[in-house]
Structure formats: C-alpha cells, structure tokens
Amino acid sequence: MKRAFYALFLVFLFVFPFFSGMFALLFATEILILSIFALSFNLLFGYTGLLSFGHAAFFGIGGYAAALLAYHTHMGFIPILLLSAAVAFFSACIIGFFCVRRDEIYFAMLTLGFGMMVFTVVHQWRSVTGGSDGLSGFSLPELSLLFTKFSISPPKTFYFLTLFFFLATLLFLKRLLDSPFGLIIRSIRENPERAAFIGVNVNFYRWVSFVIAGTLAGVAGVLFVFYDRMASPSMVHWTMSARPVLMTILGGARSFFGPVLGALVFYILEYIVTQFTENWMIFLGCILVPIVIFFPDGILGSLERWIARRRSGE
Amino acid sequence: MTPVLKVEGLTKCFGDFCAVKNVSLEVMEEEIVALIGPNGAGKTTFYNVVTGRYKATSGRVIFCGKEITNLPPHRIVKLGLSRSFQITNIFLENTVLENILAPILIREGLGLSFLKNLHKCKKQLEEVYNILELIGLSDKANVPASLLAYGDKRAVEIGIALATKPKMVLLDEPTAGMTPVETDRMISLIKKLFEETKISFLITEHDMRVVFSIAKRIFVLHQGELLASGTPEEIRANPKVREAYLGGSVDA
Secondary structure, three states: OHHHHHHHHHHHHHHHHHHOOHHHHHHHHHHHHHHHHHHHHHHHHHHHOOOOOOOHHHHHHHHHHHHHHHHHOOOOHHHHHHHHHHHHHHHHHHHHHHHOOOOHHHHHHHHHHHHHHHHHHHHHOHHHHOHHHOEEOOOOOEEEEOOEEEEOOOHHHHHHHHHHHHHHHHHHHHHHHOOHHHHHHHHHHHOHHHHHOOOOOHHHHHHHHHHHHHHHHHHHHHHHHHHHOEEOHHHOOHHHHHHHHHHHHHHOOOOOOHHHHHHHHHHHHHHHHHOOOOOHHHHHHHHHHHHHHHOOOHHHHHHHHHHHHHHHHO | OOEEEEEEEEEEEEOOEEEEEEEEEEEEOOOEEEEEOOOOOOHHHHHHHHOOOOOOOEEEEEEOOEEOOOOOHHHHHHOOEEEOOOOOOOOOOOEHHHHHHHHHHHHOOOOOOOOOOHHHOHHHHHHHHHHHHHHOOHHHOOOEHHHOOHHHHHHHHHHHHHHOOOOEEEEEOOOOOOOHHHHHHHHHHHHHHHHHHOOEEEEEOOOHHHHHHHOOEEEEEEOOEEEEEEOHHHHHHOHHHHHHOOOOHHHO
C-alpha cells in the first residue's frame, strides 16, 4: 500500500513536467530543492538529535561558491557542483568542529551564531559577494554528459536535473540511515550519555553527521542559485535557516519523507496565503502552533501512526 | 591471579564536599566483588570517576595494567571496562535488537560503514541473538525498548554492557526498584553470566540478600571512605559496618 503510493508519486514526478504550466514547473523545482535542504537538515535534527538554527550557512556557502565559479570561470555544471560541495564540506568541517562540542540549546545557539557570522561576511564583503545586491549576471554552466553538452537553462531540463539530485539524496539518506552509522547516530539521539558508555565517541559522530548534512545543504544551495540565477544574502539569512526547521516540524521529523511533505505544504500554503495577504507568517504560525501542540509527530508522522493504529485495530 | 582493576587513593570532591575520599581497592580476574554502603556513601560517584564520567580530584585508576584515570568514557569502554546504570539508561526508541547491536558494531569498528545494510551484518546479528538468549529476551528482539516491562529494561541494560565484550563490568544497583521475583531473576542472570563468561563484576547493591548470595568479597563505603573489606562473613561480623548501617539490616 505504502509502496504503491510512493511508486505512484515517483511516476507523477516524472510525468509532471509534460502537462504542467511554466509556473507550476518552476514552483515544483523550488520545492524539490528546498526538500533536499530540509532532508539534509533532518539528518541532524530527526536522526542525530541536534537542532541547528544555522543550516542556511551551508546552503548559502554552496550557493555563493557556485555563483562565484560561474561568474569568474567557464567551468561546466558538474565541476562547479563538485567544487561548491567541497567548499560546503570544508566549511561544515570547521564550523561543525566547534558546534558539536555542545548539545541541545547550546548547540542551537552555536549554529545560530556561526550562521549570523556567515551572513555578515556575505552581506559586507561587497567586492566579492556583491553585498546586499547579491551575485547575478553569470551565465549558467553547461552540463556535460556522455560527451554531449546540455544547456541547463530550459526549465524542463533544470527540473529533471533537480529531480535527479532529489532522488539521489533520498537514496543516499535511506542507505545511510539503514547502515551501522545510521544506528549509531540514532543511538546518540536517543541517549548521548549512554552512547559514550558503549564506546561511541559522541562528538566525532555528531561531527560526521554535521558535515554530511552541511555538504548536502551546499548541493541544495548550488541548485537554488542556478534555479534563481542569482545568489542573494537572503540565502544565508537566519530566516532561511528557520525554513527547514519549520518544514520538518510540519511534515514530521521522525518520518523519512516528513521534510519533503513539509516543504510541499509550506510552499503551497505560502502560495495560497500570499494571494490574500502579505503577512503570511501569521497564518503559518496559526497552523504551526496546533501542529506542535496536538500532532508533535508532524503531518506525516501522525498519519503513519493513525494508519498503524487502524491496522492493528482491525 | 592478577588484578583487573586497581584503584589507588581515589578522591572526588565537588567544591568543599568530598563524595569519595582516598579509596583504594583491587578487583581480581574472574571475581565478583560487591561495593556496599548506605545511601549517599559515594558508590555511584565512585563508579562515575572510575568510568570517566567525572574527573578525579586525585588518585589513579589502573585497568589491566594501563592507567585510565580521566580518560573519556568511550575510550575506557574500548579497553574493556563497561558499566550499567542505577537508573535505567538505554536507547528507548530503538528496538531491543538495536540496543544490543550498536555496541557490537562500535566495538568491531563498523561505526563508519555508511553504505552497508544493517541486515547484512550477519556475524554481529548472530552475536546479538546470543546475548538476547543469555538475558532471556530472544522473543522481544524487535520490540521498541520503551515498551518493555521494567525488569526487561534492566536486562537490556545488562545486555548493552555485555555487548561491549568487557573484561569487567561495573553494575550499579542492578536490582534497584525490582520486585522480589524480578530480583531473583536478576541474581540468577548475574550468576549465569559470571559462570559462562568469567567476566569480573563489581556490584553496588542495597539489598544485602543479593550481596551475600553473589559476592565473594565485599567493600564497604561509608561517607566516601572505605570502611571495611573482606569476605561476607567478615563483613557481617564487623562492628563498624553494623554501626554504619545502624545495626539490623546487615543481617537481613
């Protein structure tokens, strides 16, 4: 039943661009990119038990690295992606090294602090980052595949490129969570103290998880910059860090697809509500509060629990 | 026989208050020893310093000839010194199987296997089932630990300690809060483990019935200091111990 549903959803993702309009296609692309971002966040939050308030730092670092490379070089899409992911990787290594030394609220504050530092650098270093104007006017890199070069400019091509990375992220995270590493980080989430007493170097595993999450967020940032055709400081602002938090809580942190559903609901709500009012955050708050109070497992988590209960009841 | 654990002049102070004062003791290979004392005697603090949870104020801890004073807990565990906790301290949302599997994977250095599926860790899973059989939870492998009865959670606590393949285990009040039936089950489990594995055990315990039925030697801690040590008979006859326990209960 569940399998059939996911298979149907997968088919839908593949055929969607052939009947959707331009707006819906761009809209869907953005949701997929933010889903990757939220999924990477949830590796830390839902599976390692660390709430980051600075995850946009890596989204932005990956994105700005890609924009700078596209602006100053003639590299193709794949080299730019790999290099930008490497920049996000090394940034996460350094920032994570300090953040994982504390957990709970202190971890959250450390990530928030680093996030603000990255924002300030991006915002003030005008000569490199373009300051508050951001970076734009670069030409989109070409994608070399099988000795052929593709332009990633057509929305349909870019949608499929994003879909590829979205599915790759899902597969990668699924494998990761079903691996020994996945069990160790879940054990840390459950009980960090006891984890140390079974021989786990807790800080080290948290650090590895932080670096994987940061690198994936960087990849999402690269896609976002080429989708938006600019890198802007809003990408690294703390409100961007709040997005995956909100999406994950909406969808359900303990459900594998929770962040994806959360991203979908977030965007659709934002779209509907902003047609009536500018103050869409008030509406988001009105939805978020009852979800946190009555359905702390999020939409998908609560749904899964309800189905499990019904099934065991019958 | 050589000592597995050797503690020399261990002291732990919190500000002006010293919870453990100049305690020295040895535990030999293949030995079950008890550490007893009234509430607040410093037993749990002693464990916490020995296993690296707290830093020692002074003194040394030597395990299998290696100094382990103030090493972080995960390194001490890797050297073969494991512990259980007085207040159940397990991975509640994980299944019983996962609770036992995690320490095995870490021990075997598989923690960073990112792409291997847990189901393919056949050798490690086999070991999990052996431990589950030993602690009597074979039929509950796939139950989330949070759903277990209290006595079963305590058994998981012991199973986790065993899964690190220790040379020695420190058990902190393994029967705390148990019914008499559960207590008997725990006593026979500890005896069985000792016979089958020959791991050394140091047990803190409130229940004198448990202590006298398991331990060959007993250390008595009182207000942070080592008050006495000896065989159960010697401890029972020791007037200082009787006084510390306000008479009575040592005979219980």
